[in-house]
Amino acid sequence: MDSIRPVESLLSQIETVRARPAAGSDAGGGFGAAMAAALKDVSAAQAGAADMQKRFQMEDPKVGLEDTMLAMNKATLGFQSLLQTRNKLVQAYSEIMNMQV
Template identity: 55%
Template sequence: MDLKLTPVSMPSSIRPSTGIKPGGATGAAAAGGAGFSGALKDALGSVSAAQNESTRLQKEVQMENPKVSLEETMVAIQKAQIGFQATLHVRNRMVQAYTDIMNMQV
């Protein structure tokens, strides 16, 4: 069974492409990006931006800015935490794959 799910919050720049572009290239590589490395860089930038935004909102709440709500801040913190955990899992999987490849008998 081949089931493909695309999260709603995934940026379109890293969303997988299903079609083959002229010249045989697919996905981000056809769009002029560097493929997986470009998508990974964009994802890391997105996680970093979410963390920076949550930090900014935390500071605003601590300064008692009436325009920033505590609920908005807590949601931003949770989004940053989930993004960081996902990034950590991807990193761990990549390290494990690298280790497995390096331990293969040639």
């Protein structure tokens, strides 16, 4: 299904990072690269949805309401999943920083 590509991309990248054995910081990008790629995907989805919304408002006959709403919902879902991933990462970082050594 092409309709949830940004979310599937984010999940597959996270699974790839999780399956990879722990290595040094020079392990080909790692989680930071996966997050950057997911952020680019979400940004592209949001830009595409905004473009479709604008074209629909200008009554472009090639753009339907259903397609526009679907693109907007995909962009929102991708953003929300990326936001939740970021929140979990910040929460984990905070817990680690508050551990007693």
